[in-house]
Amino acid sequence: MKLHEADAKSLLLAQGLPVPAWEVAHTAAEVRSAAERFLAAGPVGGKVVIKAQVLIGGRGKAGGVKLAGSPDEAEVIASQILGMDIKGMTVRKVLVGPAADIVKEYYLSAVLDRAERKILLMGSAEGGVEIETVAEEHPEAIVRRHADPLLGLLPFQARELAFAMGLGAHLKAAVAIAQGLVTTMRHYDADLVEINPLAIILESEPGGTPVERLVCLDAKITLDDSALGRHPGLEDLRDPDEEAPEDKEAREAGLTFIKLDGTIGCMVNGAGLAMTTMDLVKRAGGEPANFLDIGGGARADKVAHAMRLILADPKVNAILVNIFGGITRGDEVARGLIEARAQQTRDVPMVVRIVGTNAAEAAVLLEEARFQTASSLDDAAAKAVAASRSEGTPA
């Protein structure tokens, strides 16, 4: 589960990391009053920043991040950003905060290293740009250190990282932030904690001259979906606007469903086989409408639920069901298909392939109910594509 910048910053702050102040606003009027408060504090540079809160990268380039020097200007900019479409996502809220006076930008992240099976810290003195770009153009500019798999990031490891990133002048803060990233990751079961940029900024001391401070200017956190169950509070951070209704319905029904653009609905047991089924539909000249894994041991009601999800997509004009029974019993799936068809509101051609556990019983049921069946996966894909073509594209 991806978190918005503002929520990610809240988690970092809760773990004691330095994050400049911010407020979240949903209307231009809210942005105006937040800007008034921040500007009254007299930030270095005298401006506020307004940042679109969308769960996708490239906000700045899309015009979703802007500065304002007055409450009036903040209100105007907010009215432009709110409601803006960024790569298909509508901006429904913005983050407002004092615009930082940046001295230098860095990059720091904690990720899962699958190959080493450890948490990997990646740092770079080239902040503010995507790490993938740095990795491609200046791979030597990225510093890597693995956290200890049992103890986390040890102080000496954090020091090595800080010195290698050129943060010796801010050693104490850099060590605290690097360790804080790993602490945050472990505390909330995150897959990714990314600070880009981590920045040295100028902050005004009350009545004094500006001082340099190392802070987390932006934050990105992705949570491990498998661990959400033991962090009930974090479920509240899920943005209901960012999840399509069918995705939510599927998640709550225990199905894994990902909507795609094609016309052939797919229902499969097992993730690898579901991907393969999509690939073979494409190879046979069709376009899959979805990825759908009904999981192991699915019963008839789950199958019927899956069918409703597929048919809710008006573009779907053919359905391919591919089940390799292991834990899942083929006759259960067949019963679910028969039940689903009795309930469905529109008639869509369906090709069914059921092999493995109780396939013979399933075959009898499907034959009685006059389903079109297929023996091999390739055959099933070809038949589904042919059925989709003969239906044509619905208006």
Add this chain to the structure above:
Amino acid sequence: MSILVGRETRLVVQGITGREGGFHAAASRAYGTNLVAGVTPGKGGQTALDGAVPVFDTVTDAVRETGANTSLIFVPAAGAPDAVMEAADAGIATIFCITEGIPALDMIAAVEVVRAHGARLIGPNCPGATSPGRAKVGIIPGDIHREGRVGMVSRSGTLTYEAVQAMTDAGLGQSTCVGIGGDPIIGTTFLDVLQLFAADDETDAIVLIGEIGGASEEAAAAWAGEHLRDVPKVAFIAGRTAPEGKRMGHAGAIISGGAGTAASKVEALEAAGFRVAGSPTELPGLLRDAGYRG
């Protein structure tokens, strides 16, 4: 010899008194696997599978009383990493964890403990392994196999069955079929299994079934290109049509930042001498084309 499981396997099932654990323990035993014990804390002294298998409170007890050397874990996600570490600590050499939905960071610690004990973990979120005609440890249906000399390794469950069935239908038997699991953090990688197959005198050809996400297929390909040059080998990669940034069911099956694509894996495998199939049903034919005569 076969790899990981065989006639020398002495199996303990952790979670044998649960519904899944009991069902698959019975199926493994019916296949001919030497099932010596079950473990469920608090049920020590009872028996499972109609009195056929003694149940112990701890894995240590099971090892001491029965000489178990291999464990199969059906414990729910919240307790599974602990079950893995318990098995390693009890001296179990080969640990299969079927459980899915385990938080990734829990597995980082568990994998480290397993490594420190010199044990081997397969999974989690895997279907186990079968050495046809000898032993089956896990949930792969027993009747899809045929005895032979092709080593098969896969990240998936039902897709593995599909590929095994295709091989069996074509008359190509298997030495061992291993499912390594679809999670981001797993105990045994493709590369580890290829190294085991390379050292196995009863495996003459390789089938590798990968999918999008991570770079473990690429790592295995690089090694195979150097060390398995003369071994007939074929592969299939699932997820050519998967969109970027979406987790395709398996926690580990995601293309992120342009990495982990099917194209990258296919390219690496072909460069290493694998013939890559467009469908699982093409695997047997391609293996014959690669010179396999088994």
